[in-house]
Amino acid sequence: MSRFEDLGIKARLVLLAAAAMLPFLLLVIGGLVYSYEDATATAEKDVRKTAEIASDRVSHAFDDARARLEILRELPELRRGSGISCHAFLMSMRAANPQFLTIGVLDARGEITCHSREGKLETFTDPVFGRRVLAMEPTDFAVGQFRIGANSGRPTVFVAMPLPRVRNEPSGIIYASLNLGHLQDIAREMSGKSQRSILLLESQTSRVLARWPKPVAFGTAMPDHPAASFVRDNAAGGVRQLTDVDGTVRIYGIAPVRSAGESGLVLLVGESRALVMSALNWRSFAAVLLALLALSTAIGAASWLGSEMQVRPIRRLALTAARISAGQFYALTGIETWQAPEFRELASQLDTMAVALDKGRQAEQAIAVSEARYRLVADNTTDIITCVDTDGRYTFVSGASLPLLGYKPTELGGLLMRDVVHPDDRPIVDDIMTAVRAGQTLQAARYRARHCDGYDVWVEVAGRAVEGRGEAVLAIRDATHRKAMEDHIEATNQRLASLASTDDLTQLPNRRTFNQTISTELALCARTQAPLALVLIDVDRFKAYNDGYGHQAGDDCLKRVAHALRTEARRPGDIVTRYGGEEFAAILPNTTLSGALERADAMRRAVREMSIVHGGSEHGRVTVSIGVACLFDAGREEASAVLIRQADQALYEAKARGRDAIEAFPNDVPLPALKRSV
Structure with a gap:
């Protein structure tokens, strides 16, 4: 703050100009931030759309394979499932469909009965897949996991369909091993001239079935690739910015290959974030440069104008004021006529003030004499x-x-x-x-x-x-x-009032306070039509406790019970009083019968859980019996006596029921489920 106070008018005008330009700079910055966010959102949307398009292209390849298998499974040559004609037919079909490495038929036992390859055949590479396809519905289509074909010796993914059933029993399956090079061609085509990154992955194993550019061997597992965890968590689709293994930040979009079924194939498209943002970066640089140029121009103009039109006339006015303060009332101010009218007016006022001050000096001398006389008295x-x-x-x-x-x-x-x-x-x-x-x-x-x-x-x-x-x-x-003296009298009165309203043993409000409180609360409830609940608590077998453990122990017991009850009266308006002897009473304003029963049960459990040993009690510890009553018609005649009588009757019923119990008036009201201490 001290540095700011030392700034002159010229510097402050420069700061003012800079402050005036600040909204413009903030607008530029805000526009740049919005542009970056909008460009990022647009890029993410485009990448995700591209991923969906590429996924559709791959899905078309699987749809095509399914269509061809559906045709083949219905042909008579394959229904017989074996023989030279079957082998020759599959060989011709394989030659006509380069997207397939092999085509074959498995019987219900999982043995190859017909194949597009000549010579001795190996067993089917993926028997688990074969059994799964055999158990499918006749029109279902399945895609397997990455395998090295036993007969082709090349990396592949099997696609298969069940053959038509014979007498409602599975008869076998027809399968084909896909040429992954065909999928690689799709990836290369989708990458295009922009060289966007295309990956076809198995989401469960993170194996690469196709990648462009920078292709890798088919089936290469890449669990540490930044996109692997993204694929595992978002196999259903999504978009995210990731740092690739080459350090390039790319925006990756993911889309599942819908025709691949349960195989978990997903396709990822990655765009370089730097390429996406390159044009925006240049526009941002130009905008910032222009904004800084405008700021510099505004500051320079403010500095020159401030010096000529503010600093110079103010210095002259300050010099005149300094002369007047030194008693030189003859000083006059000279301000150019082209200066601001405010400065010219101030100069005229200073000249007029100099004349008035000269007259005031003479009046001061007369006032000083009168003031000295008045102060002598005061x-x-x-x-x-x-x-x-x-x-x-x-x-x-x-x-x-x-x-x-x-x-x-x-x-x-x-x-x-x-x-x-x-x-x-x-x-x-x-x-x-x-x-x-x-x-x-x-x-x-x-x-x-x-x-x-x-x-x-x-x-x-x-x-x-x-x-x-x-x-x-x-x-x-x-x-x-x-x-x-007044404070002492007031404190004494408050102490007397406290002694008159507090029980000396338990430090709870006494019976007198109870009577005053219940009358007050009943009057309030009569106006607001709110319910008022009364809880009467009696320490079970207390006389036996006093006789067995002595009056000092009995007093200590009552203190602990009072503390437990007061702790459970949690609301500001609730009050627990000592009603008399071993009896206590709790007044719960604006409380329904069910709410009062919950508070009463909390009090009963609080006393029981103190586990004060009581050999004269059937429960082996100090317990309380509680009677609860609730009055809605507080305006009725003798409402206080009625409420106390109802709660007392409920207390009597609780003791008759074996003590350590709660009863409500009327006793035909079902009690809510209350916790029972053990």
Whole structure:
């Protein structure tokens, strides 16, 4: 802050120009951020669309394979499933369909009965796949996992369909091993001139079935490729920016190959983020450069204009003001006529002020004589005599301020009354000033004034406004001793009231407080039509406890029970009282019967879970029985007596039921499911 205070007008105008340009710069930056976000979103959308298109191309390859297998499975040559004619037919079909490496037929036992390859045949490479296809519906189509074909010796993926059933029993399957080079050609075509990255992966194994550019061996497992985890988590489709193995950040889109069934084949398309953003980067650089040029121009113009039209006339005005403050009232200001009219007006005012000050000097001498006489009277009283204006600012303070508040009169002069008042008592001072402005007479308003040493002094203020002067004359006197006496009397009264309303043993409200509270709450409920619940609690077999363990133990037991009950009365309006002897009562305003039963059960469990040993009880520990009643018609006659009688009746029923129990009035109301302590 100190550095800013040292800045001159010229520098501040430069800062103003820079601040004026700030929204423009922010707009440019915001536009760039939006452009980058929009370009990224558009690129991600395009990449995902490209992935879906490429996935459709691959799906067409599988759809084509399925269509050809559907035709083949219906031909008579394959229905016989063996023989020279079957082999010759499959060889011709294989030659006509280069997308297939081999075509074959398996019987129901999984043995190759017909194949497009001459010579001795190996067993089928993927018997598990063969059994899965054999169990499928006749029209189903399956795609297998990556394999090295046993008969072709080349990497491949099997596609298969069941043969028509014979007497409703599986008769075999027809299968073909795909030429992965055909899928590689699709990847190369989709990569295009932009050399976007195309990968066809098995999502479960992360094996590459096709990749372009930078092709790899078919079936290469790439579990550490950045896209592998992306594929495993988003096999259904998605888009994400990833750092490729070559360090290039690419936007990858993923789309499942829909015709590949449960094989988990997915196709990924990756676009270089740098290529996508290259054009935008150049536009952003140009925009930033133009913005900086505009900022520099604005700052230069503000610096020159500020020097000529602000700094020069202000310096002249300041020089004239300095001469006047030194008593040279003859000083005149010279301002060019082309300067701003505000400066010319200020110069004229300074010249006029110089004349007026000369007259004021003469008047001051006469006032000083009168003021000395008035202060002689004010400084010799024990009360502080002070004048305040309508804002509450001290315009005069007598010498008594030093012994009372530790401030010299000159230190208080010009301060607001609120400045030397305890923060909590400032509203009182505001009320005093409101009364003064209204022309009212003050009678002993009291507040805490802040002594210069930091402690508070109680004072009383009396006075009234001076008519026609816009001021008030106040007398401030020390009220510390009187306040101490009043506080002592008030504390004594509060202690007596507390003793009259609190049970000495348990520190709970006593029976008198209970009677007052229930009357108050019943009156409130009668107005609001809210329910009021009463819970009566009785310590089971307490006489036996007193007789067995002594009265001191009995008192300690009652204290612990009281603490447990008070802990469970959690709402601000709930109150637990000592009703008499070993009986307690809880008043629960705005509580239904079910809510009161839940609170009562919490109290019963809290006492039971203290596990105070009680050999004279059938439960072996100290327990309580509880009666609960709820009154909705609080306006009825003798409502208090009715509510107490109902709760007492419910308490009697709880004791009759074996103690450590809760009963509600009426007792035909089903109790909610309550937790039972063991």
